[in-house]
Amino acid sequence: MSLVLDAVGLKRGDEVIIADASLDLQPGTMNVLLGPTLSGKTTLMRLMAGLDRPTSGRIVEDGRDVTGLGVKARSVAMVYQQFVNYPTLSVYDNIASPLRVQGLAKAEIEARVARAAKLMRLEPMLKRTPAQLSGGQQQRTALARALVKQAKLVLLDEPLANLDYKLREELREELPRIFAETGAILVYATTEPGEALLLRGRTATLHEGRITQVGPTAAVYRDPANRDAARVFSDPPLNELAVTVAGGTATLADGRGFPAEGPLAGLPDGACTLGFRADAARVATQGGGLGDGLPPSGPSFPGAVSVTEISGSESFVHVVTDAGLGTVVCLVEGVHAFEPGDRVAVELDLGAAFAFGPDGRRIAARGGRAVATGPGLRQPVPA
């Protein structure tokens, strides 16, 4: 089954909840909805499921217009961030509940529940009630209930957000594989850019009820089409600097100029925003570079460290620039114990930065794909 959203919109009064969302979802694919809380991910899923009726646009299933068709007439399964199970029913009865509603034969129900329980590793817990399970087991029960239904559209609304780290990693690996076997369209909502990249497939970035970009996940990451898409797909937050380009020179807000290279090369004169992720900014300590020792390829700004977030193999260093350009977050390989107040310089790799016009759109430099692969993308991600 394929599902096509054709300029689907939802208004409540004068408030636009979803604006002209167009998506093409193919069977057996992983489709990620990436956006912050309240960006419209859940609402979009409710529209896909037929739980809400769009106020404009069409929803087409295999060429059949299903706009406004209720959820009961559709083949949908959904898993939520909260662990939603029937509290008094056993795990077995919980998993079997959608099949009982469908009126399947007892033997068939037993076989399908057993299979789903095996895949979700719930076999020893079948007789327990949800209150007697751990959070992870409760969510696996909810996932098994979605799996057993063999629905054609499976909506996973931040299903791993409330689980502990280890289990999240495990399930994130397994889920796409388990559901892909059913040939269902998988839609996965998440707020985390890292999760989207790990899930691969295709990603649609959302911002305030609007789809800002759709494409293969890695391509959207590499080539954000606009500032909103780049912001949503950056963790830590996208660094942004306002620059004015004039005659091959880019000028920062503090009046300092540098050659307009990378994405700024060949741009018409005018104001634009230079956006770059933490991995495009290096930290150099004064009196000896921390990076590769090469002279900086782009502009560099002196500043003082405010915070260092150490995530294990790498550290994010927040640097308050002296020139009043705001805080820039830089990625440094390895664990580095910077102290707040340490004097450093931020070296910007222009080649891995993006230029956005005043309207927020990416300004294509040198025509077409500006940054195919760059130092900003340290690990190749299959598209």
Added chain:
Amino acid sequence: MDTRAFANRAWLFVVPVMIVVLFSSLTPMMTVVNYSFQDTMGQNNFFWNGVGWFQNLLDPTTAVGQRFQGSLLRNLLFSAVVLAIEVPLGIAVSLCIPKSGWRVGAALVLIALPLLIPYNVVGVIWQLFSRTDIGLLGVGLTAAGVPFNVTQDAASAWFVIIVMDVWHWTSMLALLCYAGLKAIPDAYYQAARIDGANRWSVFRNIELPKLRKVLVIGMLLRFMGSFMIYTEPFTVTGGGPGEATSFLSIDLVKMALGQVDLGNAAAYSLVYNLITLTVCWVFFTYTTHADQKDAA
């Protein structure tokens, strides 16, 4: 410097509270306890009676024992009937309360109204309402040919008192259940819709289990309320006709203040008190135990 000497005097801070408790509950309570173990011939002369009053009270062959047993059974029956009506009705009403818009406020205020009326006023309302000469209910039923007389017919008296209690207190259960229903995350209803579950199974498998805790509290409150009921039936029937609606409190007041049978009444009070305490304790241990089982 050793500061322990000062720290030991911290108990002095508790003294004011102990004095208040002494006067507010311990002293009056001890008066009752004194009466329950002693007898008097007046002139403030007391002599020891041991557990005599209690033996008398708990022996159904004695007159007092018979009275106590009758009132206890009557009261338990009343509580059972009232709970059996109010709990399902309260759930049903709560399910009908609108979920959003101005209707929520309107419905909640209307439903809460009976709770805001003083007990004796509720009694007066229903006493007048059920009179066969001027009361709408009494006149209406009599005109319809239904034999109805609260002062002479025990069934009529019970009917009015039960309807009155349902009218007065179903609101509380409805409001409690409404709060419980509001606390159920929308995701549960959505999941049930996606499963294709019908209204009954949504109620049976989602709403009712999620209401369990508020229902336990509601049932405890209503049991206690109906088990200790006094004002409303006293205003409507005065415990009659005969002894038909003499519940424990009404009977106790008759014994203590009407007949000044202080020894029996004191034993009566203590046993009555003990029964309510025991029920509270059972409810409390049951709910905390159930919560622990849930958490495990």
